[in-house]
Amino acid sequence: MDVSVRIVVIGVGNEYRRDDGVGWAVVARLAEQAATSPLPAGVALRTCDGDPARLIALWDDADLAVVVDAAHAHPGRPGRVHRLVLDAERLPPSGDTTSSHGLGLGEAVELARVLDRLPGRLVVYAVESADTGPGNGMTGAVAAAVEPLARRISREIGSRVD
Numbered sequence: 345m346d347v348s349v350r351i352v353v354i355g356v357g358n359e360y361r362r363d364d365g366v367g368w369a370v371v372a373r374l375a376e377q378a379a380t381s382p383l384p385a386g387v388a389l390r391t392c393d394g395d396p397a398r399l400i401a402l403w404d405d406a407d408l409a410v411v412v413d414a415a416h417a418h419p420g421r422p423g424r425v426h427r428l429v430l431d432a433e434r435l436p437p438s439g440d441t442t443s444s445h446g447l448g449l450g451e452a453v454e455l456a457r458v459l460d461r462l463p464g465r466l467v468v469y470a471v472e473s474a475d476t477g478p479g480n481g482m483t484g485a486v487a488a489a490v491e492p493l494a495r496r497i498s499r500e501i502g503s504r505v506d
Contacts, residue, residue, distance in 0.1 A: 356391075356411055409467070429465070429466070474486060
């Protein structure tokens with residue numbers, strides 16, 4: 345990671361697996377917002393397929409990493425957003441919510457912990473999904489979560505910049 349980057353927002357997922365593209369959609373929305381209201385200096389927007397090594401490389405040396413990912417929940421409520429915070433402790437249990445990827449964010453966090461490569465603070469926004477099968481476009485409830493979540497993240501990162 346570039347040494348001038350203090351905060352990184354990472355959208356995790358696959359835009360060709362319906363609701364799994366929510367992380368990428370939030371990052372795209374933040375980039376659109378930045379066109380008219382620039383992000384503070386030191387903020388980077390990135391996307392990732394969820395590979396643990398790539399995630400670790402993207403958040404390496406960041407003061408704050410904000411990760412947005414789709415999640416399965418049983419029972420689920422598509423579009424519901426969960427906010428999880430990791431400082432020096434383990435990722436808190438999220439009940440029956442899991443990543444939509446085979447190898448989840450939890451594994452990336454634990455690997456980063458062992459390698460001493462966690463960001464200073466990690467905030468995870470997990471958006472409950474309805475359909476992560478092949479195809480383009482998110483379901484209505486998940487698509488509706490994108491704009492409010494982008495605004496929420498924008499406020500959060502804005503309050504963290506000196």
